[in-house]
Amino acid sequence: MHLKSEDLSRIEILFESGMVPPPYSHIFKLKISFGKFFLDTNLDLTYTDREELSEEEILDEGFTLDDDFHFQGEIPIVWEKPLKELYARSKWSNNKLDDEGGISILAKDRHGQIVRTVPLNQQEWQNFSQDYIQAIYEISKKEAPLQLNYLIRENQKQTEINLTVKFSLRKVEVSVNGKLNEADWEETKQLLSYVFLPDYDYGKAKEKTPQHVGQFIDCGDGYWHEIGKGVINIDNSFDAVSKMKEGFEHLAYH
Structure with missing residues (x-):
C-alpha cells in the first residue's frame, strides 16, 4: 500500500x-x-x-x-x-x-x-x-561541510576550483579562481560519486600546491593527488577518473 x-x-x-x-x-x-x-x-x-x-x-x-x-x-x-x-x-x-x-x-x-x-x-x-x-x-557540528579543491595547470594558465558541499542546505558553492557561484546539487552529487570511486595513492600525494602542468585534486585533507598518476581507477570497465576530469572542467569553463 x-x-x-x-x-x-x-x-x-x-x-x-x-x-x-x-x-x-x-x-x-x-x-x-x-x-x-x-x-x-x-x-x-x-x-x-x-x-x-x-x-x-x-x-x-x-x-x-x-x-x-x-x-x-x-x-x-x-x-x-x-x-x-x-x-x-x-x-x-x-x-x-x-x-x-x-x-x-x-x-x-x-x-x-x-x-x-x-x-x-x-x-x-x-x-x-x-x-x-x-x-x-x-x-550537530560533528563534521564540517565537505570541501574539495581542484587545480588545472596549463603552460600559460592556472584554474583553481573550490567546492563546498553543504548537505544541511542541499547547496553547493563553487569558486573558480575566486569567483563564487552556486552549482547544481544533483550534478555535483554525480561528480562526487566519481571523485570517491578511484583509489588514491597517498605515497605519491604532495602537501604543497603543485607547480607543474597537470590536473590535481585535494579531497579536503590537504593532500594533492595528480590525476592519472596518483588517482587510479579500481574498475577497468568504468573510467571514473575521466568522468571526474570532465566534471571539474565543466565547472571551470562553463
Missing part, C-alpha cells in the same frame, strides 16, 4: 547492514516528522556485534570505541521535497529484509494510517539516508 506523499506526517527509515562483519556492522533508525518550517528528526546509529572483537581490532580498522551516534533536532525544510518525491516514486515489496540487510520504511499520514514496507529501490533510499545523515552531522 502506498500513502499519498502530500498526506505524509512521518517517515521512519530503518537500516540494517546485514552480513557485514564488525566493526563495520551497524543499524540506524531515522525518524522524520514533517513540520511547517523544518523536519523534526531523530537519528539513532548503533554499531553491532563489537563484543566479538578486541579493542585493538576495532581501533586498527580506523574506528573508536564509541562510534554510536544519537541526534534529536531540526533539519531544514529543503529536505522535505526530495524525501516525499523519493517516497512517491518508490515501488514496494511486502517481503521482509533477508540476511543481506537493507532499508525498511514506516510511513504515517495525517489520517493516522501506518504502512510498513520495504522499498525495491534500495540504493536510492540508502543514498538519500547517507546524505541526510551527513546533513545531521553538519547541523
